[in-house]
Amino acid sequence: MLSMLSSQRDLYFTRTPLDAHQSMREAITLHALNHITKKRRRVLKNNERLAHASKAGNPAPEDVQDQGFTRPSVLILLPFRSFAHKWITALTSHTPSPSYQVENRARFYTEYGLPSGAVDKLANADPGTYPRDHVEMFSGNVDDAFRLGIKMTRKSVKLFADFYGCDLILASPLGLRMSIEKEKNADFLSSIEVLIVDQMDALTMQNWDHVQFVFSRLNQLPKESHDADFSRIKPWYLDGHASYLRQTILLTGYETPETRALFNSSLKNVAGKVRTERKWTPVEVPAGIDQNFVQFDCSHPKDEPEKRFHHFTTQILPVVMKSAVQSVNTVVFIPSSFDFIRVQNHFRKSLGVSFSVLSEYSSNQEISRVRQAFFSGKTAFLLVSERFHFFRRYKIRGIRNLIFYGPPDHPQFYTEFLSYPFLDDGVDASDVTCRVLYSKYDWLRLERIAGTEGAAALLKRGAV
Incomplete structure (x- = not known):
């Protein structure tokens, strides 16, 4: 899977099995972390080059276009807070202590877990009481309005970072829409380079219009400058072509016309796109009906x-x-x-x-x-x-x-x-x-x- 992710092509996994969910999250978060780390190293290296040139009185190097309009470069869309919990678990599996410090972890568990004293009847039920897919989907905190900024540094993972100062955004489509409509702009989505949409089958059972709303706001020219250094912005951002260089990764348990249409019409990656396909066998039904x-x-x-x-x-x-x-x-x-x-x-x-x-x-x-x-x-x-x-x-x-x-x-x-x-x-x-x-x-x-x-x-x- 990592080789497919590193191809930079858009990927649409149309039938993700329950048993593979967490391993797929770990592979994808590793890919996202790699993207963020490479970007940070490139920026720091160019900062050094510019500083050396300035100190020596030389002209600034011209090949330092290494940024977007805003800092966030990875967006993960999820249906419920419980899935943010699972993705943070996958993310921090690649940032073990003591090498990394996770800031605001206790606050995250409070806001994204169940309230103190609450009993999760799905997670605590005897096996077989509820269908496995239902337990996987609805155990934990199922609030569907949330957004979380995450800032990555060389030694820390800072949860609850400001959107314009973070590298990765975890959010529900509804949570993002509420934020965008309140602030009346979506500039923090202008420079997303890796987009991950998990549990698309669940999102179709919510309000699909929220998903389409978020997609329509991605990689648009920002309304404000946000103190951007335009000499450092990649040329395709300035030309309005950012969506053609964005990698999108879609995960769903099954396809619907809405998810297929999104794949067909909203993904423009010049690296190409791949959709997995499998044959289905008939479902089991009681004999004789x-x-x-x-x-x-x-x-x-x-x-x-x-x-x-x-x-x-x-x-x-x-x-x-x-x-x-x-x-x-x-x-x-x-x-x-x-x-x-x-x-x-x-x-x-x-x-x-x-x-x-x-x-x-x-x-x-x-x-x-x-x-x-x-x-x-x-x-x-x-x-x-x-x-x-x-x-x-x-x-x-x-x-x-x-x-x-x-x-x-x-x-x-x-x-x-x-x-x-x-x-x-x-x-x-x-x-x-x-x-x-x-x-x-x-x-x-x-x-x-x-x-x-x-x-x-x-x-x-x-x-x-």
């Missing part, structure tokens, strides 16, 4: 939400509503938040059936009431957003019929929902129905569920 994949025609991605909604409301729901068995104990799983609101409004205005909803905004009290009402049969339909399941990961009892409005982004969610009917005693696979609505634009999600070969076969057969 008849999985009915329903394809609808769509010739343009802009028409996809409308075509999906039309097929769902005119082809799938009428069939379901005519069946006494399928019009009760039915979960509709909806990946997109926009689609979720639209389907919810349709159920409220048009169907006249009892239904409940579980979204990322549901309170604990609402969740308890809705789960009990669905399990007891008081509500016939339950609409579940993928974001709800991502953040809360509750098991839901009482399911006999599953309708996936689209394949879930997270393939494990598909497996989990197909296993939930068997939480109830006496349920046979023949008692469970499953429909998955998809189009050719669902390729990335479909591939993770049906496998690469299976997804290709599903798309080849065409709409029914």
